[in-house]
Every structure is written in structure tokens, then in C-alpha cells.
Amino acid sequence: MSESRNRILEALKAHSSEADLPSPPVYKPQLTWSKDEKLDCFQTMLESVHGEVHRIQEDQLGEKLAQLLKQKEVKRLLCSPKFPQAIYDGLNAIECLRYDRHISEWKEELFNSVDASITTTLCGVAQTGTLVLWPDREEPRLASLVPPIHIAVVEADTIVETFAEAISEGNWASQMPTNALLISGPSKTADIEQILAYGIHGPKQLIVLIVNNQE
Template sequence: MSARDRILAKLRGARPAEPLAHPDPAPHYAARARNESKAERLARFRTGIEGFHADVHVTTEADWPALLARLCADKGVGTLLFGAQTPAGRRLDPATFAGTTLRPWAGRVEDIKADLFHTVDAGFTQTRGAIAETGSLILWSSADEPRTLSLVPPIHFALLDAAHIHPTFYDALVSENWAGGLPTNALLISGPSKTADIQQTLAYGAHGPKALIVLVINAEGDEQ
């Protein structure tokens, strides 16, 4: 018997006859979800993502386009790239964006690479939801709204409905039935890009957006 065979025989001999039972996490997470209000989830999410240097603005379904236009003006955004065929993209009116050019996403990355990396100031995306426990946004990319919009421009504006903030990642997986089908790419975003590669010093904006600005639609809250 070779050394390899002896090692494999030991491993097989140590393997339990029946798979080890794992505790079911559902009761713990379900209890938390039941006992936490929408306002509490929003507060937890906001504390978490602001701790990672993101900016959060609470608004309403009717007012968020005007808020986005105002923030673009405040940030000096010359060109905003967005998915024109998405529900949120259809709400954007160029007439309200003084000084900002709205550029619909079109074509392939290879075709617009020079503009994307050198002339586009910000990207705007919808979000699928968020996770209160980690202060993370959930984005599912699509042909109309590719991940490039959130990963390349210096500023990322993200639109979030507070009703879709989940207590935990587990709750998002279960309540939205992620097992039933996922996109080719799903993103969890907890702030602007950051790295500590150089002398273990944390730096923001090294490999992506330098700023993350979240517009939260909250029917139960006040605008901020």
C-alpha cells in the first residue's frame, strides 16, 4: 500500500457513518425579523453603511429624482451614466439636471471605454435591496443596468427602497428565493471602493468609486 493509499484509508476510516447535523439558523433569524421594525432596519443599515464612508439621503418616491438632480449639481457632476430602460431611469428628466448631461448606457464597455474612464463623472443604479446587519446594498446587474455603472465612475448614486432592507443576508436569500435563480453577477456594496495594499493604510477610491451616495425611498420617514 502506498503512502497515498494509507492517508486516504485513514480519512475514510475517520469519516462518520452519517453526515453531521447542522443547526437550523432559521429560528434565530426569523425571530430577529419579527421583532425589528422597518424604521429599526433602516437605522441599522444607515449606521452600517455610513460607517464605511457612504452618504445616505432619505427621500420619497415622488421627490427622489429632484434630489438626485440637486446632488449632481452639488457634486459638480458633468455627466451621469444611467440605465435608460430601467424603471428608475425612465423617471429622469434632462430638463431638471442643470449643468449635468444624462448619458444613457448603450453599447459595449469596449466601445465606450475611453469615455467611461475619463469623462463620465457618476453612475446611477437601482438596487434590489439592502442588508441591515452589514450595511450593504444588493445590486443585480442586467443588460439594461450593467455592473460597470456602479464599479467604474468616480461617484456611484444608488436608489434604495427602504421596504426592501432585510435584517440579514440570510433573510434576503430566503425571502427573495435566491435559490430559484440568480443573475450572472450579484453585487454587495458597503461603501466606496477601498484598499489597504500600500503599507496597510486604508485608502478610499483606489480601484473604483471614490464616493457612494444612497438615496433611500422611505414612505414612513422624513426627507434628509
Template sequence: MSARDAILKRLRERADGPLTPPECDFAVVTNRGWSPEERLERFERWITSVHGEVIHVATHDWTTALVDVLTAKGVQRLALGREHPVAAEARRALVDAEVELVDVDRDIEAWKREQFERVDAGLTSTLGGIAETGSLWLWPTPDEPRLISLVPPIHIAVLDADTLEDTFFDVVERHGWAGGMPTNALLISGPSKTADIEQTLAYGVHGPRELVVLVRHAGTAAGGEA
């Protein structure tokens, strides 16, 4: 009998009966009790601390802010989907703008070089945000593949303020990940960053150098006019 088998045999033949797993107490990772205003303040504080940019907009007029961002950052080619309401609204708002809209629902091998070399920004929706860490969470789809948030120099993400959760645990619980975990979930907490051997922090080396979050509020934008 091998040592491994001997250990397993002793465990199976415990004199005091089989081991029972302890009850799980997840209180440490949930139950923050933050108000919607506190969630938003924490989310913005953390994501801007790592060079994320947050712009508050009214839901009914968010595309005006999108146009302003594209103009201010000199975006000439924007990659986006077609079917999601965020992409559909953006396309309508940009129909007369001097911005080329790049379709992303294509085989990556057919436009890989174009995506890496000629796209200035990618626009995506989000499914929510996490206040505790200042993170966005996305489930990529064929209409919004993961590369449009990971490759272009600028990632513009649209977040509805009422989809913010306190913690990552709350996201997993509320959206039933245990029964239907996504095949590819993205957690984004700022633009791409890395540090070399001298510990010099650099942004945009392995992905977007800028992250712009358009936080949509029903009615009026926080701190702004309708």
C-alpha cells in the same frame, strides 16, 4: 488499491450504515425580528461608518434630491440606463439640467475609455438593502450594467426603504435565490477602499471614491417634509 480508494471503500462499507447529513439550523443567520425603523437605523449606521452617504427623500420627489447631489458634487457627465423607472425618472428630471446624460446600453469595448476617463458619476437602482451589514444588493442588467456602479468616481444608488431585509440570508430566502440565483449579484457596502502594506486605508483606488444612497420613503422622507 490507492489510499484514496481504500478510504472511500471504508466509508461506503460502514458497519453502522450510511452517513446522514445533519439537519440544518439557520437560526444564527436569520430571525433578527427588527422593526422597519430598526432596519433603517442599522443600515444607515453601518453604511455611513465606512464613508457611505445616506440622504432620505420622499418617493414622489426624489429627483429633486438627485439634482441637488449632482450640483453639490460638480457632476457634469452622469451614466445611467434608460428602461428602469429610476433611470427614466432621472432622465425626465434632468432634461433641462446642465448635466450630460451618458447612455450605458452599449458594447463596453465601444466606450471603455470614455467610461473610465470622462464619466463623473453613475446612477443605479437597487433591489434592496441589508440592515445587518449596511449593504445594498443589485442585479446588473444590460440596461444597468455592473460597471456603472463600479467604475465612475461617484456611485449614486436609489434604495426604497421598504426593501430593506434584516440579513443576507433573508434576502436569499425571500427572493428565491436557491431556485433562480442571479448570474451576477453585487453586494455594495460603501465606496471602494483598500489598504497598502503600511495599512493606510484609501478610498476610490479601485472604484468609486464616493457612494451616495438616496433612500426613498413613501409619503414623506424620514425626518423631512413632504
């Protein structure tokens, strides 16, 4: 039995050299949209599934964040350390929290008393109105999935036409993410009668801030 097993393994190894593997396909753009066309399609697709989209300049981020949090009556915000401290300085009436503990130490607090979170994004996909997030230690997966309101910041220059382009431009073939998130609108589900309900398995509201970098 052992000899048969060894012969099978040797045969598999003999036919699994890298030379036998096909080359990865070369991505070819499917569309020829301008930057404005990509932004328009991205916003339209997100808003069609109850996403809230705002276009701002880079220096307006802090002011816009404060305005939205006041409007949504947010008291406790889960902050990302990937943004400059300046955008949080004007949030005087809001408690800013950091995801700096193990989930076991504050699971009840995170799930029950955090009103909103703000995260960065890897890019956006115009064709489907999808945000691509790449969670890590500073912005864990739960940061965008647990609070009732998720505020996602996407740089206008990172919005691509298709998901295939996102994979190609990001060179995912050589640095696959351990946990990528694709978000297209607030959390939603449907019962047997196909009646949509929002916020059942995640955030009830998705607010996307498209930031144009200053030139």
C-alpha cells in the same frame, strides 16, 4: 481503461439522484427589528465606512438627484433606464448618458469622462450596511464600479435584517443571479501598514438614497 471509467461514472450516477440530496434549510429570522430599526442600522453601518445616506420620499427623487449632482459638480451622468424619465428632466446642465453600446465602443469615455452613475438595487442588508445589486443588460456591472461617484437607490421596504434573509426572501435557490454585487461603502484598500485609501479600485464616493414609497 474505458470500462473502468464507465463503471466509475455509473457508480457516481447511482448515488447522485435527487432523492439523496438534503432539503435546503428553512430560513428563520435571527432578529425582530422594526422597519425603523432596520433603516437606522443600515444607515449607521454605511456611514461608518464613509457612505453618504439620504432618506427621501418617492416624489423627491428627481429634486434630490439634481441637488446632489450640483453639489458634487457632476457634468456627465450615466443614467439607468429603470427610473422614470421625469427624474432626469430637471438635469438641464448635466449630460445624461446611456449604457447602450458595447464596452469596446466607449471604454475610454466610460473610464475617463463619466463623473457619476445612478443605479437601482435589489435590496439592502441592515446588519452590515450592504447594498445588493443584480446587474443585467440595462444596468451592467461596470455601471456601478467605474464612475467615481455611484448613486444607489434602495427602496426602504426592501431593506432586510441579514443577508440570509435577502437570499430567502428573493428565492435565490431557484433563480440564482449570474452576477450579484454586494457593496458596503466606497471602494477602499489598505497598504502593508493598514492605512485605508478610498477610490483605488472603484468609486470614491457612494451615495445611497433610501426611498420611502408613497402610501
